[in-house]
Amino acid sequence: MRRLETNIILILLIASQTYAQVNSDPFAETFTKYDLQEKSIITLNDIFSLSHKWKSSTINGYSNRASGNGLSTYQRQNFIVLVNGQKFDISFMDDINLDNLPFTIEQVDSVVFINSPINYKGYFTQSGLIEFILQKPAEGFSLTAMQSIGNMAGDPGPFAYTQYRSSNIDKLGFVAGIGLTSKGDNWQLTTSVKYNENFITDKSLSNRISMLTESSKQKLIGTSAEIGYNFLNGYHNFIFAFNQNDDFIFFPIYGNEIPSKRILRHTGFAGNFPIGKSITINYKITKSINELARSDNSLNLNFDLKLNTTVIGSGINYNNSYFNSGFNLVYEKYDGNRSGLNNDEQFNFLKLYWTFSFNPLDKIDQSFNAGLVKNSKKNIYKASWLTSYVPANGHSLTLNASYFESTLTEDLNYFTWTANGLPLILPEVVEKELIGNQSGKSFGLDFIYDGKFKLINTSIGGFVRRFEKYYLDNYYYHLSSKTKYLTGELQYSTMENITQIGLNAGLEFFLTKQLTGDFSYTFMKGIEGSEQFLLEWRKFPIHSFRCDLNYSNDGFAVWWRIQYSSSSYWEDYKYLTAQTFSFYNHDLKGKILIDLSFQKYFWNNKIWINLLFKNLLNQEERYSPIGIKYGLRFYLITHLRFESLLN
Amino acid sequence: MGKKYYILILFWVFFLKLNAQQNPFSEIYFSLKYLENMDIKDLHEYWEANHGAYLSTETNFYTGFIGIGVETQYFESRNLQQPDYRTLFINISWRYKLEISGKAGISAGVRSGSYLMLFDDSEQSEFENTESELAVSSFVNIDIPVASCLMVNFNSDFITVFTKKRVKLFNASAGLTYIIETPKWIKNVLE
Numbered sequence: 066m067r068r069l070e071t072n073i074i075l076i077l078l079i080a081s082q083t084y085a086q087v088n089s090d091p092f093a094e095t096f097t098k099y100d101l102q103e104k105s106i107i108t109l110n111d112i113f114s115l116s117h118k119w120k121s122s123t124i125n126g127y128s129n130r131a132s133g134n135g136l137s138t139y140q141r142q143n144f145i146v147l148v149n150g151q152k153f154d155i156s157f158m159d160d161i162n163l164d165n166l167p168f169t170i171e172q173v174d175s176v177v178f179i180n181s182p183i184n185y186k187g188y189f190t191q192s193g194l195i196e197f198i199l200q201k202p203a204e205g206f207s208l209t210a211m212q213s214i215g216n217m218a219g220d221p222g223p224f225a226y227t228q229y230r231s232s233n234i235d236k237l238g239f240v241a242g243i244g245l246t247s248k249g250d251n252w253q254l255t256t257s258v259k260y261n262e263n264f265i266t267d268k269s270l271s272n273r274i275s276m277l278t279e280s281s282k283q284k285l286i287g288t289s290a291e292i293g294y295n296f297l298n299g300y301h302n303f304i305f306a307f308n309q310n311d312d313f314i315f316f317p318i319y320g321n322e323i324p325s326k327r328i329l330r331h332t333g334f335a336g337n338f339p340i341g342k343s344i345t346i347n348y349k350i351t352k353s354i355n356e357l358a359r360s361d362n363s364l365n366l367n368f369d370l371k372l373n374t375t376v377i378g379s380g381i382n383y384n385n386s387y388f389n390s391g392f393n394l395v396y397e398k399y400d401g402n403r404s405g406l407n408n409d410e411q412f413n414f415l416k417l418y419w420t421f422s423f424n425p426l427d428k429i430d431q432s433f434n435a436g437l438v439k440n441s442k443k444n445i446y447k448a449s450w451l452t453s454y455v456p457a458n459g460h461s462l463t464l465n466a467s468y469f470e471s472t473l474t475e476d477l478n479y480f481t482w483t484a485n486g487l488p489l490i491l492p493e494v495v496e497k498e499l500i501g502n503q504s505g506k507s508f509g510l511d512f513i514y515d516g517k518f519k520l521i522n523t524s525i526g527g528f529v530r531r532f533e534k535y536y537l538d539n540y541y542y543h544l545s546s547k548t549k550y551l552t553g554e555l556q557y558s559t560m561e562n563i564t565q566i567g568l569n570a571g572l573e574f575f576l577t578k579q580l581t582g583d584f585s586y587t588f589m590k591g592i593e594g595s596e597q598f599l600l601e602w603r604k605f606p607i608h609s610f611r612c613d614l615n616y617s618n619d620g621f622a623v624w625w626r627i628q629y630s631s632s633s634y635w636e637d638y639k640y641l642t643a644q645t646f647s648f649y650n651h652d653l654k655g656k657i658l659i660d661l662s663f664q665k666y667f668w669n670n671k672i673w674i675n676l677l678f679k680n681l682l683n684q685e686e687r688y689s690p691i692g693i694k695y696g697l698r699f700y701l702i703t704h705l706r707f708e709s710l711l712n
Numbered sequence: 713m714g715k716k717y718y719i720l721i722l723f724w725v726f727f728l729k730l731n732a733q734q735n736p737f738s739e740i741y742f743s744l745k746y747l748e749n750m751d752i753k754d755l756h757e758y759w760e761a762n763h764g765a766y767l768s769t770e771t772n773f774y775t776g777f778i779g780i781g782v783e784t785q786y787f788e789s790r791n792l793q794q795p796d797y798r799t800l801f802i803n804i805s806w807r808y809k810l811e812i813s814g815k816a817g818i819s820a821g822v823r824s825g826s827y828l829m830l831f832d833d834s835e836q837s838e839f840e841n842t843e844s845e846l847a848v849s850s851f852v853n854i855d856i857p858v859a860s861c862l863m864v865n866f867n868s869d870f871i872t873v874f875t876k877k878r879v880k881l882f883n884a885s886a887g888l889t890y891i892i893e894t895p896k897w898i899k900n901v902l903e
Contacts, residue, residue, distance in 0.1 A: 220845050222829060222875030223787070226794040227758055231876045233843070620903070621774060668901045676804060676824075683874075697874060699824070699846050 091463040091513045092181035098174050103615055103624055105662045105677045106170050107213045107702055108240055109163040116178045117585040118569055120605050124315050124692035125270055127238055127263045128162040133193025134180035135530060135567050135589055138601050145188050147196040151304055151333040154374045157355045159478045165329050167287030167306045168257045169242030171211035171704050174200040181511040182449050182467040184420045184434035187380055187393040189447045191469045202246030202253045203708035209244040215700035237698060238263040252294040261285040267693035272549050274313050277362040278324045285310040299338025306331040318479055318495045320542055320553030324360040345382040367491045370482055373400040388423035399477060405487045412474055415439040428455050445470045459517030466510050473503035501559035505535035524571040535561045537597050540637045544644045563594030582614040603634040620666035631655045638690040651690050675702040718850050719822055725808050737902040740894050741770040745887030753880040758794045762786040766885060776808040795833040801847055802826050815857045823849040827873045847873040863889040
């Protein structure tokens, strides 16, 4: 017995330091609250404009489909979302709306993007990862708040009463949020409430939605509470969150939006504590309920799935002067409640992740990440091997070679939940079951060079990825002249392959103490593969560049951005272009956009006001062939921060 | 096109002179102006622009003057198909002043904000009776001091409202400006 205990301790001792992540840092991009303010981020969905390595597309203008550094298509929305280290299961039916997280941008301390497959805080980031680190409360009692209002140019104005009458564009989304925090010697409490609303006034969208419902407003209310305490020399936190989003969910299989109430409930308990100087134990228990509840509509469409998720995990991390090592074990249960089944349908996963980092030579770091995902049907393997060369302080070159497998079950999307033959939408509007190969594998090589000089920081990176035996759902949409709905003709295909390459370069410069800026360029292209996969990849612009300039002095700042994206091609909508006389167009043209913002702090940094103009040149700005058209618009954003009020 | 160059030149002046002001927010200027419309371009076929008023508060900034203001104007319909309407232009302004002697000088600036249109149309719903749109104005202003704390000013103003078919207005105005030293508590807030 004693020998067994000794062996277990020995295994745990050489297990990894998953949280140390020494070698994974180059593949992480971190943006602080100051970056978020400077770059005029208004909603959580806006954060995709921070990282030039992430591409995003929007139909309604307020939620996105995103792809992190070429790690996924817009079809598969599987990137991981963490809040203070806790995973939030907001991915539902291949849709991730970050605004379903129940806090505003005012409460965010930093955002981390992981752009390569690695082990990060006990998760393998094969589709990328975004982590929000929330601001720590100040001593005593504090109050924060934010609100944003905006308007887009192009209303008819008085000409509505003349021969020049046109449709009303109306105001842009309204965002408001309040946070209350308190902090004592060994504890802290953070609570928040937020409210968003958006108006469906653009004809591209309202033509479809008005046939289903009289409502033309999306509204979201979210609330959260986090209690943290220091205990056993570690930190432990409990997060509760509730979010309800009365929205119009675009469902690709149906081809149109479905009015639904997106409800998310999340409770999570996580923490860590040290044992001695070298060992840290971490644990997490989260429970969440994801639901698309019925919202009134003329066709009585309703999603038939309530998803209960339970995650229980623990890990041990060991580090000494020679190596870091860690081992994480996670059990995940997805319990789907369906009206047509007596018993809930379940998918269970047991996930094991191991990381081992060491320095074989001076100036060289190595990190080996391995993962095993076990469900009832098969074992799925994931691995990556990072090598960092640090020739001098401030300079590093890192390579990451990765291999991972993926399955339909892991995706937990429409095809996963209809594999049993039951429809997901009632009344049944589509009946498609994925038949054929349901698991794929991917090989990748990512590299990045980071260099810090006196007045500039540079970053040059790139990747080669090979996806093999993946399934794709391809659509060919038509417009029904009678109903104004789009009808989608679904053709799924399996055994799809692609090789894609990407290159990105970033330059951060500090011209004077007051004048700073950054420049970035990305290139991304599928170079070889099956036709459908290559077509799917053409939804991403091949070239994009961006240049930001910021002048700040004494609490006042002017921020300016010019950006360019090359054209993109959307095969799904190719018939609509002719059918609608280019009202919907499957070729999105390249565009140059200029944004300008004036920002000022008042009352010793308690109040921050931002007057933001987007798309100053009033260019046609569209991110999906069937999505809304943006033009010149302006926002007034106010943040309030009253800290340590009763001290 | 001329207006774009005007705004571009002012933007350059703004950056070039940004560190020139050593004591920002030291004074507050309260202005009330009477305004008369000179031209309403394409609106002329349907409406006649009446006189209006402009109330604003300004303070000296890191360079030039920054302010907030509200301008109101009434538009009378020429026929029954179009309703009368009142406008409220709630704006933030910045101007750069070339001082000729003391506080006397000529300044050029821009204003931008929300242009609210309130239609006297009882048949429409309340939502449609009110509409707001982005507006930008470029203006030239002449200040003539008449006392240590009082100025007379004359202003010409070209406003573009970014409706689908642009509304363009050319207004002239005259008024008085009263100057006070910024109270300490207000200066604390502004800083």
